[in-house]
Structure formats: C-alpha cells, structure tokens
Amino acid sequence: MTTDNDASTGSRRRPWHELPHSVRTGIENVLGGTVAAATSQRGGFSDGLAARLQLADGRRAFAKAVDADAAPGVAAFHRREVAVNGGLPPGVPVPRLLGSHDEQGWVALVFEDVEGALPVQPWREDELERVLDALTGLAESLTPAPPLNSGDVSPRLGGWSRLAEGSRSLAKLSVIAPDAARELDDHLALEARLPEVIAGNTLTHGDLYPFNVLLTEERVVVVDWPHAWTGPAYADLVMLLGSVALGGVDPEPYAARHPLLRGVEPEAVDVVISAQAGFLLAAACSMDSADAGTDPRLESMMTALGRASLRWLSLRRV
Numbered sequence: 001m002t003t004d005n006d007a008s009t010g011s012r013r014r015p016w017h018e019l020p021h022s023v024r025t026g027i028e029n030v031l032g033g034t035v036a037a038a039t040s041q042r043g044g045f046s047d048g049l050a051a052r053l054q055l056a057d058g059r060r061a062f063a064k065a066v067d068a069d070a071a072p073g074v075a076a077f078h079r080r081e082v083a084v085n086g087g088l089p090p091g092v093p094v095p096r097l098l099g100s101h102d103e104q105g106w107v108a109l110v111f112e113d114v115e116g117a118l119p120v121q122p123w124r125e126d127e128l129e130r131v132l133d134a135l136t137g138l139a140e141s142l143t144p145a146p147p148l149n150s151g152d153v154s155p156r157l158g159g160w161s162r163l164a165e166g167s168r169s170l171a172k173l174s175v176i177a178p179d180a181a182r183e184l185d186d187h188l189a190l191e192a193r194l195p196e197v198i199a200g201n202t203l204t205h206g207d208l209y210p211f212n213v214l215l216t217e218e219r220v221v222v223v224d225w226p227h228a229w230t231g232p233a234y235a236d237l238v239m240l241l242g243s244v245a246l247g248g249v250d251p252e253p254y255a256a257r258h259p260l261l262r263g264v265e266p267e268a269v270d271v272v273i274s275a276q277a278g279f280l281l282a283a284a285c286s287m288d289s290a291d292a293g294t295d296p297r298l299e300s301m302m303t304a305l306g307r308a309s310l311r312w313l314s315l316r317r318v
Contacts, residue, residue, distance in 0.1 A: 014049050015040050019065060023108055026101030027063050030110045031055060047071040052113060061098060065108035077226035078107040083150030084225045088203075092141050093134065093221050114221050116214030122247025123210070128254070131213055131240065134220035136259055138205075139233040145203035148228070155229045156206055157275035158194050159282025160187040169285040176303050177281055180310055190267075190274040197271045200232035208236040209305065210243050234260040238272045246308035252315060266316070273313045280306030 016024065016038030028035055033055040041050045041062070048066030055061070068075035078100075085097040095111040102108070119127045163169050164184060174181040205212070206227035214221040237260050241251035255261055261269065284302040 013040050014047075014065075016049065016051050016053075019049060020104070020106065022104055023065055023101065023106045026103060026106075027053075027065070027108050027110055030099035030101060030108075031059070031061055033057050033059060047074050049108070060113035062095065062111045062113050063108060065101075065106055068105050068107055075107045078109055080150050080153070081109060081224070081226040084148055084228045087146050087148040087150070088225070089141065089146050093138065093219050094225065095221065095223055114214050114216060114223075116216040116219075116221055119210045119213055119215060121210055121243075123244055123249065127215060128244065130215065131220050132237070132254060132258060135208075135237050135240065138222065139202050139236070139260055142203040143233060144201045145230040148203075150228075153206075153227065153229055155198060155204075155231060155235070156227055156279050157198065157272065158191050159278035159280075160184065160191045160274070162282050163278070163285060164188060166285075169282065172285040173281060176284065177307055177310065179314075180277070180281060180306075187274050187278060190271045191278060193267075193271045194275050197268045198231045198235065200235070201230060202233040202235075203228055204231050204233075204235045206236075206239075208239045210240075232264075232268075232272075234258075234264055234269070235272060237261065238269060239276055242273065242276055242305060242309040242312060245312040246304055250315060251312050270313060270316060273309050273316070277306045277309040277313070280309070 016035070024035065031053070035053050036056045037054040038051040039054075041052055048064060048071065050064045051062070053061045053063055064078070066074045066078060079102065082097065082100045085094065088094055095114050098110045098112060100107070100109050119131065163173055170181065170184075173184075180187065205222055205225060206229050207224065208222070212222060212224045214223060237258060238255075241255055244251040244254065255269070280302040284299050284306065287299045
C-alpha cells in the first residue's frame, strides 16, 4: 500500500530494522520468504510499523506491527482487524489478509500489497466522485452485515456528554472550537438521539477518512478495518463527507444527490455529523500536549476534522 500525505500521518512510525528479530522473522514466516527491502509508509496515525515490503523473490506485501506493551490500544485494534478481515465476504474492496503474528508482546498483520495512492487533499472532484460511487457498492456488499467473530464495539461517534462532564475538557473546547462550546446544549440534544439513529444492518468501516482510502487505476480500496460496526448504510458516507468540508468545500450538494441518503431523515444525518464532531473533539480535548505520549499530528487532525464537520452541520441547520 502506498501513500503520499505527510499531514495525514502520525509521528510514531517505526522502521523495519528497529523491530525485534523475532517479529521480523514472524512476518517472514507468514510470507514464506525473506524481506529484502522495507519502505515505511505515510498515512494514518497508528504507532509502530507500517511498511511496504519487497521479498528476495520479487513478491511484495504490506505489514504493520506494534509493541502491545508500548501501545496496548493499537495492539487491540490490530487483533480486532484480524477478526474483521476474516469475516468480510469475497469481492469487498479491501486488501487480502495474508496472515498475522502475535507473540512475545508484538502483534503484526501482513496484507497483500496494493499499488495505490491516497486521494489528493483537498479533494479533487474526480477522485471524490470515484470514492462516493464506490461507497454505494461497498454498502450493498456489506448489507446485511456479515457475522464477525470479533465482539461488539462502540462506533467512533459521540462525545459531547463526556465533554460536558469535564471542566478541563470544556476549557480546551472553548479554545479549539469556541462555537461548539457555545452550542453544547444543541449537540447534547442531538446526541440523545444517537442510539436510535445508528440502528441498522450494514457493516460500516467506522473510520472512513481519506487516509484509509487507496486509489488504484481500477479500484477504490478501503484499508484499516478495526473500528467496523453495524449501523446505517450511510454512516461511512457522512464520515467521509466531513473531510470534504475540511478542504473548504460544501459537502451538501454531494450529500443531497447520493443514493445512500435518499429518503433518510435530515435530522438523522445531523445527529451523525454532530456525533462525528463530538467524538473527534472529545478525543482532541482529552489529549495533553505537554505529555510525551501525545501525538501532536493526531490531535491537530482530529481538531481540524471535528471543526470541519461542524461547519457542514451549521450550513445544514441555517
């Protein structure tokens, strides 16, 4: 998998040569060959390895790995991704999981290599239209949701009630998103409808931002599935359109004509947009920039995406 956007990348990647020998050997055992070269990939924010591998026999693969002791949350995501990918039906445009290695405190996943690139940001019209069209087919192929042996997870939506309960978080919200702080009661009212709105029978990606999309000459490939959950067919579409607002473009014309939103109650869409912003801003407000464990790029991206979704919501509710 190839990517090309530093701004959409975390700051805690580890190169191949820094992995313990046992982890590199475990990955090579999955591949049945020796890694001759490894190129770290940009895009995304997970700690640890994210590298494109070239084997001595000419084959290619993509691997990601993390130290579970150093980043237990990321390790849990990796383990769930193994289960999710194993349950996806044939034909879904995702990289094929070749195998995994989970020993001695390290979790590694090995995927087929995809010759693709991240969408250009801000979005180009032609690339955006390709991805929006692909989301219709993706939702159709994942409805009804396939059974997954991965346990239930909460969607990455909502957070206004957590913000309302913390004085420090509220103070930070007033700085990074003052309009949201002033309109907190409105967002709390929308969030109260979230359980009702997110009922559905489609397996959604749950983290569908541009850094989790690869464009090849023929396909739109969606990567990184640890946050998949079952909900409405339009949930991923709404999440992606929030990134359109980040580039200063009004997402509403795209939303108005997209088939996945046909017949959907407008306020239900507002609830999801608000909940998306709430999750992002609550996460950003929980981060301490003085803490060495905080990834400043992740905090910045969450803040920017959260504010972009709020701009879209404000245009819808004028």
